[in-house]
Amino acid sequence: MTNSPVRWALAGYGSGGRIFHAPLLAAAPGVELVAVVTADPGRRAQVAADMPGVRTVPDLTGLTPLGVEAVTITTPPATHTVLAHQALDLGFGVVVDKPFALDAAAAQELVDHGRRAQLMLTAYQNRRWDSDFLTLQKLIADGTLGTVHRFVSRIDRFRPVKPGWAGDPADGGGTLLDLGPHLIDQALHLFGPVTRLHAQVRAVRTGSGADDEIELHLEHAGGVFSTLAAGMAGAAEGPRFQLEGSLGGYLLHGFDVQEAQLKAGENPETLGAAWGVEDASAYGTLTTVRGSGRLPTERGRWDTFYPAAAAAVRGTGPVPVDPADAVRTASIVDAARVSAAEHRVVEFASR
Template identity: 65%
Template structure:
C-alpha cells in the first residue's frame, strides 16, 4: 500500500516562496503542498491561480486544523527564527530558509527548541546540491586533486540599484553576509570540515545600502585547507564561481549552477524530468594538472529536486534529514566571527 503524502505548507509567497520553494514542493514525490501562509491579498490571488490545490491562511496557527505536518518558512530574514519557534510550538516540523537565524545564539536556541519539541528542524541549504559543488565533491572523492590546500568560492551579482530589502540593516536581517554567506560557509565546511579561524572584510559599496553588500571571508579549516569566500552585489565583472587547488591538480568553473535560472524560467523538476539540473557542456569546469590548457569535466546533475523528498522521508522516520539543524548553528558561529573580525580588524579563533 502506498503511504499517504506528507501534508506540507509554505509560509511566505514572495520571490523565495513563489519562485524557488513552491515549484520544488509541488514536484516532490511523497509530499503534498496543501496551504500557503500569507496575509497579502495580492499573494493570496497568486496562490489561487498558480497553486489551485492549495488554500491560503493568514497564520501558522491555522495549519494544524488542515492536517499539515510541516511548514517551510521563507519570509523576511528577521522573521525566520520567530516563525520557526511558533511552528515548533504548534507541533509542526519546519524547513527554514537562510538565514536560519540572525546570529549564533538565536540559532542554538532554535535547535534546542526543536529537540525539546521532538520535531524536525531542517535548514534550507539547497546549494549542497548545486551541480558545480557536486562536481567538486566527486573530484575530491576520486582523489583527482590530491591533497587540497586552497579553495575559493564566490557569488558575484550586479545590482547597482538597491532593492528595498537591501536597505535593511544587519539587525533587520539585511546584508550579503546573512543572505549569501550561509551558502558559502556551509559549502566550504561540507567540503573541508570545521573552521578554526576567520578573518573577514565587510564593505558597503552602494549608496543607500543599509548593510554590507560586499564581503570577503578567509577561513582556516581544521585540516589545514584555506578557504576564501566572497560575495557582492556590485560586481559587474564576476570572478570564477569555484577555484580549488591541490598537490595533484586544480579545478575551476565559471558561471553559476543552472537550477536557479530553470526555476525563474518557469521550469520545474516535474516538467523537465531527466533534463532537470543538467548543465550544458559550455558550462562545465576544467581540470588542470599543470601541463596544458586543462580538460573539461562533465558537471554532475544538479539535484535540488532531491531535498524535499528527503524531508518527507525524514518526517516518516525512514531517513535522516537532508541537512542537520546543528550545521546551521556551526555556520552562524562562523558568520558571527566574521562580523567580529571585520569590526575589530582581527583574526578570530573558533577553537574550544
C-alpha cells in the first residue's frame, strides 16, 4: 500500500481545477488522479473528454467507495472551508486552494480540525515555487543584496467587468481574497511576522461590486518594509518584484512562465526539463556597486507541490505548506479590511 500511488480527487472543475490542478496531479509521481467531484453535467462531460478513465461523482461522499485518500478543494471560495471540513470528516487528506478561508477565525477552525483528525491539511500556495520568487529567495540566502530593507511585489491585470457579474466579498469575491493571499504569503515567507499594516482596498472598475484594487504596506518585525499591490484595472503593468538591500537591488518584470505553460496545454511530464524554465528575455536585473546585469531566473517548480503533499498523506514527509501559515495570511487579510475601512494603521501584538 505504501508504495502505491496516493489516490487523489479534485473537487471542482472550473478554470482553477482544470488548468492549475488537474495537469499537475496527473503528472505528479506518486499520485493517481482517480475522480473529480462535480454535479454540473457540462463539466462532467469535460472531465470525460479531458481525462478518460477519471471518474466523476456529484459530492464528496462518492469518493469513499473509490478508495480516495486525499482531495483538493478548488471550488468557489465561500465553499472552501465547508467542503474541507466535510473531507476531513470523511477521512481524506486535504489541499485547499486560495483563499484557504474567508477570514482568520475560519482558517484557525479548519486547522484545528485537521490536527484533531490527524490528517494531512495544507494550503495550495503554489507561488512559493514561482521561478522569480525562488530567485528572490536565493539572492537573500546567499547574501548578494546584503541586508534587505525594502520589498515590492505587485500583480497588475487589465480585465473589464464581465456583463452580469459584480462580485460579492461575502462570497469570497474581490482581489484581496483572490491575489492577496499569494502576495501576503510570499512576503511572510520571506520576511516573517508583521508588526503594523496600512492598506487601501477599493473598487475602481465600472460595475464592480467587490474590491478590484489593493495596496498593502507591511512593516515586518525584522525591519523590512513590504509593499504589496494588485489590481484588475492596471493596463500599464508595473514591475512584478523589486528587492532592495544594503549591497544591491533586484528588479523583475513579467510573470512566472508556469501558468502560461499550463494554459498552453503543457505540464511537467510533457515538457520535462523545459518545465518552469524562463526565456532569457524574462530575466530580472541585478544591480550592485559592480554594475548591473541580467540575472538568470531559477527554474519554477510547481511540480514539487503534489509529490510533497502525497508524501505527507503517507506520513513520510512534511506538508508543503504549513496550514498555520494560512491562518497568518488570513489575519493580514482581516487587518487590511479594517485598515482600509477605518483609514488607519493596524498594529499587531508582538509574539
